[in-house]
Amino acid sequence: MKILVCMKQVPQKDAPLKLNETAAWIREDVSYEVNEPDAFALEEALRQREKHKGEVVVITSGPARSQQVLREALAKGADRAIHLEDNAFVGLDAFNTANAFAAAIKDEQFDLIFTGLQSDDYGYAQTGVILAELLGWPHATIIMQIEKNETGIRVKRELEAGFFQFVDMPLPAVLTIQSGINKLRYATLIGIKQAKNKPIRKVALAEVQSAIGENLQKIERLYVPQKTKKTEHIEGSPAEIAKKLVDKLRNELRVL
């Protein structure tokens, strides 16, 4: 099985974000990390390769800093990487990102493409499904289990409210992976060492430019959300806070 994993670098979960001068994007001088569901997608690809042999390739788009995501993936065991390297990729909508990926892999032959189910920055939850449509492949979303069988794969889709469904589908296919599908591994020292010799193919913006058009949706402005609720701050020492809160629970909320 030859598997491509689409990964993204996103601001760290607790990174304080500030707007940049356009007020349509953030200042990029923050700490970054791997988009969490993408880490699970990578882990699943590595596990599938351990079972069925083959190759795991990771791809990302973004400026030089985003190479870190690929380095980590290679250290965990991915075989090689593709980096669409340009700052311009950060501002692409899901439709254009998927188009750029499709163009970058046009000479490859994958059996499976994994993405995380959504990104922690834009949160569109679309790139994987769009990529499937561009490639003409079937897809399934929010996947919690993957088994290979004679005709293709059987996947377990998570539905809402605790429901699940198995779906049989042919290969090649695109799957969006849910967090928690597996247990993540850590990179080993030897893995980190080996990663240094693994190939990263750089793809310049110009190479995929013809596949990208104007964004079909435009962020007009970004802002700190207006509060809809009046929030009362409870302050003081922990003991004072405990007293004040218990008073509320007892006398106002009446649950004590």
Next chain:
Amino acid sequence: MPDTILVVVEQREGKLSRVSWETITAGQAIAAATGWTLEAAVVGGNASAFAAEVAAKKVAKVYAVESPKLEPYTPDAFAAALKQLLTAKQPKLVLMPHTYQVRDFVPKLATAMGRAVISDCIGFKHEDGKLLFTRQMFQGKLAADVSFNSDAPWFATFQNGAFRGDKAEDGASPAPIETVAADIADGVIRNKPQEVFKEAKQAVDLTQAEVIVAVGRGIKEQKNIEIAKQLADALGADLAASRPICDNGWLPMDRQIGSSGQTVAPKVYLALGISGAIQHIVGMKGSRTIIAVNKDSEAPIFEIADYAIIGNLFDIVPPLTEEVKKVKAGS
């Protein structure tokens, strides 16, 4: 012809999803702001059965898009059927609820038509004739107003709870229903879905809980869960968690609150070390009173909290548990 808004409602397991009415409300609000005509569509093997219920609402028309191939749901069939409808009817704006099912097919449908979806919106604005859709970004830390930069049809999906389903206006008289037979060729459907099932019986029903103590990443380690459990026990509350805690196996999956877990509305929801990612918020924002403890003063959970305690939960919770015990012992 005036511009049209088409709301595609969702039916699953023989029922219209509750969020469908929320999307109708959203459609009615956008129609009122823009002067556009509002229509609705039901898609499925037996869509006509649900059409009358939708036609009772204030909409100009309801399409029942039918084919035996739409049952069970597959993204291939749904995208094919809706593409035919949209190509024939040419609505300006297509609205859907942001459910797992819609997420599964709407990016495919839009891409097949060379269009984009503004997904998971929480509201809209109509400014100087321009329609903007508001959505959360960076896990709810920021909000964005997003516009379409393409020809119609425009696609937007609304987050669960963004509008009130019970505010969907009824029509003066039932709207006309047009049944549309979807033509889905052999070979279009590639996925073979099996029966929908529920994983081992859910042992814990949090939907009836009066008080919930929920823990998030801030709890740091499995052994620290005990700190939250002691508070829950003292309060007589149910213990729950955000997804990462259950993913780690620190608490069983049936204690998970959020889009992939249970949706709750207790009298009091105590969120300990929960940052308030959208996926969690949708499962608990209906709580009557939300108390949040988090060391990050910018955590999105504080946007919806009634009481905010900015501090380290390891400092705050143990004395709180003791105080609760003391008061209970005295009463």
